[in-house]
Amino acid sequence: MKFCDECGSMMHSGKDEATWVCRSCGHEEGRGDDDSETMTTTEGQSDDGPVDMSEVDxxxxxxxxxxxxxxxxxxxxxxxxxxxxxxxxxxxxxxxxxxxxxxxxxxxx
The missing domain is CATH 2.20.25.10 (N-terminal domain of TfIIb)
Known part of the structure; x- marks a missing residue:
């Protein structure tokens, strides 16, 4: 997750995926290759379903x-x-x- 240096709002991927765009103030900045390495996504994570709590007091x-x-x-x-x-x-x-x-x-x- 990246935040805008101008207004502090959350930045979003631009149309070309090579830029960050702030939807609040319109500020744009380049997206470096190392940005994606430091971010965490939910892609590829498994959903193990609900936890069985029937045996717990x-x-x-x-x-x-x-x-x-x-x-x-x-x-x-x-x-x-x-x-x-x-x-x-x-x-x-x-x-x-x-x-x-x-x-x-x-x-x-």
């Missing part, structure tokens, strides 16, 4: 916390936090009960 998958499940009342749940709203707002917490598998989310208001 629920409490061993990700972090857990003490929180009451609204479905069964159990006091442990796995959680993850994701930024699903604007960057200046807090993350949303997603919980999965380790007992019954109930899923719910918690937002700060």
């Amino acid at each position: 629920d409490e061993e998958i990700g972090p857990t916390t003490t929180v009451i499940c609204p479905e069964c009342g159990h006091d442990r749940a796995r959680y993850e936090m994701k930024q699903i709203r604007a960057a200046d707002e807090s993350e949303t917490r997603f919980f999965t009960c380790t007992e019954c598998g109930q899923k719910w989310r918690e937002d700060d208001h």
Whole structure:
């Protein structure tokens, strides 16, 4: 991945594959032979499919916390936090009960 020296946006291959072109500001620069050697692509990588987690105990998958499940009342749940709203707002917490598998989310208001 290459970034534009002028505006910092990601550069893309030009029409002739011998240049880099910035789609934001239009800046172009030559593409050297050594550029491709230092880049990583997904070409040729295999997809081994989904990972079988059936033998793994629920409490061993990700972090857990003490929180009451609204479905069964159990006091442990796995959680993850994701930024699903604007960057200046807090993350949303997603919980999965380790007992019954109930899923719910918690937002700060």
